[in-house]
Amino acid sequence: MSRLFDSEFLKKIQQLTLNTRFSLDGASVGNRKSRSKGSSVEFSDYREYAPGDDFRRIDWNAYGRFEKLFIKLFMEEREAPVTIFLDVSKSMDWGEPNKSIASRRLAAALAYISLANFDKVSMVCVDDSIQKICRDIRGKNFFYRITDMLENVHYSGKSYIYQAIESFRIFSGRGITAVISDLFSKGDFRNLLKHLKYYKQEVYICHILSPQEIQPALNESVRLVDSETEEVLDITVTPSLLNSYNRALINFKNRIEHECNKWGAHYFNFSSELAIEEMVKEVAEY
Amino acid sequence: MIFHYPLGFLALLAVPIIILLYLLKQKHENYIISSLHLWQNALQDMEANAPWQKLRKNLLMFLQIFAVVLLALILSEPFIRSGKSNGGEIMLVMDCSLSMQSTDMKPSRFEAAKRDALELIESSQPGTKFSLIASGSTPYIVLHNVDDKKRVMQELNALIPSDTAEDPEGTVELVNSLIRENSEIQVKWFGDGANPMPGSRTEYYSYNRNGNNFAITLLSHRKLQNSREITALSRIANFSQQSAELDVSLYADGNFFDARRITVDAGESENIYWTGIPETVSKLECRIDTKDILEKDNYAGIIISSNKVSKVLLATEKNIFLEKVLSLMPNIELFRTGIDDINELKGYDLYIYDSSMPEELPEDGHIILFNPPGNKYFSSAGKSEYTNIQFSKHSLFNNLDSDSSFSALKADLYQLPVWANPLMENDSGVTAFEGYLDKIRIMVFGFDLHETNLPVKPYFPVIMTRIVQELLPESSNSISAVNAGDQIELSIDPEAEKVYVVFPDGNRKLIAPPFPAAAFNETTQIGIYTLEQELENSTLRQQFFVNAPSEKENATAKTAKGIEQNGEMEQNLRSSGGWSLKTVLLWLLLLILLIEWWVYANGIAI
Numbered sequence: 001m002s003r004l005f006d007s008e009f010l011k012k013i014q015q016l017t018l019n020t021r022f023s024l025d026g027a028s029v030g031n032r033k034s035r036s037k038g039s040s041v042e043f044s045d046y047r048e049y050a051p052g053d054d055f056r057r058i059d060w061n062a063y064g065r066f067e068k069l070f071i072k073l074f075m076e077e078r079e080a081p082v083t084i085f086l087d088v089s090k091s092m093d094w095g096e097p098n099k100s101i102a103s104r105r106l107a108a109a110l111a112y113i114s115l116a117n118f119d120k121v122s123m124v125c126v127d128d129s130i131q132k133i134c135r136d137i138r139g140k141n142f143f144y145r146i147t148d149m150l151e152n153v154h155y156s157g158k159s160y161i162y163q164a165i166e167s168f169r170i171f172s173g174r175g176i177t178a179v180i181s182d183l184f185s186k187g188d189f190r191n192l193l194k195h196l197k198y199y200k201q202e203v204y205i206c207h208i209l210s211p212q213e214i215q216p217a218l219n220e221s222v223r224l225v226d227s228e229t230e231e232v233l234d235i236t237v238t239p240s241l242l243n244s245y246n247r248a249l250i251n252f253k254n255r256i257e258h259e260c261n262k263w264g265a266h267y268f269n270f271s272s273e274l275a276i277e278e279m280v281k282e283v284a285e286y
Numbered sequence: 287m288i289f290h291y292p293l294g295f296l297a298l299l300a301v302p303i304i305i306l307l308y309l310l311k312q313k314h315e316n317y318i319i320s321s322l323h324l325w326q327n328a329l330q331d332m333e334a335n336a337p338w339q340k341l342r343k344n345l346l347m348f349l350q351i352f353a354v355v356l357l358a359l360i361l362s363e364p365f366i367r368s369g370k371s372n373g374g375e376i377m378l379v380m381d382c383s384l385s386m387q388s389t390d391m392k393p394s395r396f397e398a399a400k401r402d403a404l405e406l407i408e409s410s411q412p413g414t415k416f417s418l419i420a421s422g423s424t425p426y427i428v429l430h431n432v433d434d435k436k437r438v439m440q441e442l443n444a445l446i447p448s449d450t451a452e453d454p455e456g457t458v459e460l461v462n463s464l465i466r467e468n469s470e471i472q473v474k475w476f477g478d479g480a481n482p483m484p485g486s487r488t489e490y491y492s493y494n495r496n497g498n499n500f501a502i503t504l505l506s507h508r509k510l511q512n513s514r515e516i517t518a519l520s521r522i523a524n525f526s527q528q529s530a531e532l533d534v535s536l537y538a539d540g541n542f543f544d545a546r547r548i549t550v551d552a553g554e555s556e557n558i559y560w561t562g563i564p565e566t567v568s569k570l571e572c573r574i575d576t577k578d579i580l581e582k583d584n585y586a587g588i589i590i591s592s593n594k595v596s597k598v599l600l601a602t603e604k605n606i607f608l609e610k611v612l613s614l615m616p617n618i619e620l621f622r623t624g625i626d627d628i629n630e631l632k633g634y635d636l637y638i639y640d641s642s643m644p645e646e647l648p649e650d651g652h653i654i655l656f657n658p659p660g661n662k663y664f665s666s667a668g669k670s671e672y673t674n675i676q677f678s679k680h681s682l683f684n685n686l687d688s689d690s691s692f693s694a695l696k697a698d699l700y701q702l703p704v705w706a707n708p709l710m711e712n713d714s715g716v717t718a719f720e721g722y723l724d725k726i727r728i729m730v731f732g733f734d735l736h737e738t739n740l741p742v743k744p745y746f747p748v749i750m751t752r753i754v755q756e757l758l759p760e761s762s763n764s765i766s767a768v769n770a771g772d773q774i775e776l777s778i779d780p781e782a783e784k785v786y787v788v789f790p791d792g793n794r795k796l797i798a799p800p801f802p803a804a805a806f807n808e809t810t811q812i813g814i815y816t817l818e819q820e821l822e823n824s825t826l827r828q829q830f831f832v833n834a835p836s837e838k839e840n841a842t843a844k845t846a847k848g849i850e851q852n853g854e855m856e857q858n859l860r861s862s863g864g865w866s867l868k869t870v871l872l873w874l875l876l877l878i879l880l881i882e883w884w885v886y887a888n889g890i891a892i
Contacts, residue, residue, distance in 0.1 A: 092320075094319070099320075159321070184320060184323045184324075222314050223315060224318075224322060224325055225316050225318045226319065226321055227321070228320075229322075231322055233325055233326065233329075234314045240888070241332065244328040244331045
């Protein structure tokens, strides 16, 4: 086992699996059949009949008693498709602690929890295109295939992850999609959400920034060089400039969060120095 | 706009240097970051907050270039001409008289006038030529046609007001003589009265707020015959515009003697008689204790003549007129003698020879000769008969009618010696003269009093008294007090070897030798002067007071128009030259430097 995913890390995520749930929200279930054959249907609750509901699910016994139409609700147990998009552009390989480590560990943890829940996991590494895919992994026994892939990620491309993700076709129908990125990407974030929502995905946006991005520690005059584009910008660091940077950061996060709320996606903002279990708890217990 | 020193623009050479320095400015250190995304947003935000920040990269540079340009402008001394002015020549007349020390303008009239005059010089066009006249008791030219502003300002700064009265007529004469040289000259007269040259091109700036001024215009004394007391008279004048109640004190020999409170109406004066002063008192001082705008004229002093008796020898056959007039004079011990043994008489303070004279004149006293015979000291120029004799211009005859004359049956005419001044003349020549022959002062009258009607003239005793007082050394006591600026004829003892005058401020000045001593005209300070005469074995000291010339000074002042005039004065002063932009530019430069410091400290420039 490599340093990135050592036994201690695995121990941690196994423990997390016992206490967390990274699964589909059951609120809108009712018009979909389970794809898993032979799995039982567990009664969950009643609710009043509404036009459009499947009238075959009306509980006639209840009607006999209360003279009102009720339909039975069931908890479907089914194999959910989980797709995790990991940003592997050059900008992710930066910061102290490095965002690439935190992001890969978070991706691995989420994948392990999903596998432990008997979900099928697809891990997709994206920069300006789909760089690597590990598709439809089922069962914890095949977790090593994901870790192997994550171990050998090469951070080099530019951030066009929105376009790259949009180019990825999700065949599995309704499912869970997590995007782990610093979101310093060209393109429109809204299109990404629209695209994922089109495929009926429960979207988790995990926004990872390094402490140096949250609180820049720069002095005097420097020439900033973009790690991806090598574009330069000469600045003289002043309190007013730092204030302005903070405002820009807050605006950036607020805009993303606003879009997420608008499109029903879950937004999480992490510093790369946050412990992996904290990140996982926050995402999986949402 | 013109530039006084265009060479100052050389400072603009610093501009390319600044630009070069900015070009060569050290490059920024590279710092790799994940993405410029947020930094670009941050900069856009700053730009949105401050639109002028488009220039931000070079703001400091622009400020520095602006500062250098301002510096160059300051060095080149820009000057805006006013439409009215034409440069040329300006004559400044400063009233340096006593009244200019009044404090109704702060710090004093003179200082206020000087300040405005300095401003006028400062704001004048480059190349303007200045003349400066100090107008005091004796007006004089301090500078003439000088175009060096600094020097003019220096000389003006060095002027101080004197304690004397102004002589406006003398100053006008002086100004006119300079105007004749250059008719284009503009005259700016700084005083506290009214324009003495109205209607001419003279602009008069009056510094007079008509503050309250009181003065002692007269202090005199009289000793009554057969009395052991002295009576003194003070005249207190109120030059202000309302009546005032004044406290006046009298000091005898420096000790307080008496005080009075009097009310003096505006523009009037009141007499105070002080009686019961002991005859032993030698010095009287009078003081107004009420505060006013001019302290110096609130004080006057007088020296009371000593009782020393002078020995006078009268050598005459029988001149009843001289005997009678001399016997009436106080403090004189008269010795009469015939004309036979006059050659051997010595030890008198004054020798009067009538129709005779010794072969060798005595050397221990002054001499009066009436109708002298031929001698080696001066020579005759003929005789006149039935002639009318007139007085020459001489201090002996001051205040007598100018057309006063008397008739003589016979009179000798003289060739006026080089050492002498004429005293009396007829149509043919000089009949009487006086002067110093070595240290001895001699007065010669070329007629026998019996052959003239002079003794029956009412002014005969006056003239004789003056002659005797003038010639007796103690008669200097008669100048018990003079006004500042007056000229004094000091009577020197014939035996004096060195003569000094000690001024009120303690300075001591040798006035003789050479003998005879010239008339003393340095009575510029108010206070007690001492005449010190060093004789062979002793030193003779006599004091006299120099008082403020209050009456004269206030009479010339001082129909002032007052402060109303001052409103337009500033306007006039400024319009006479133009404006120097130096001060404005200096302030602007300071402002720019402050902005630059603020920009730098707050790091606004990126």
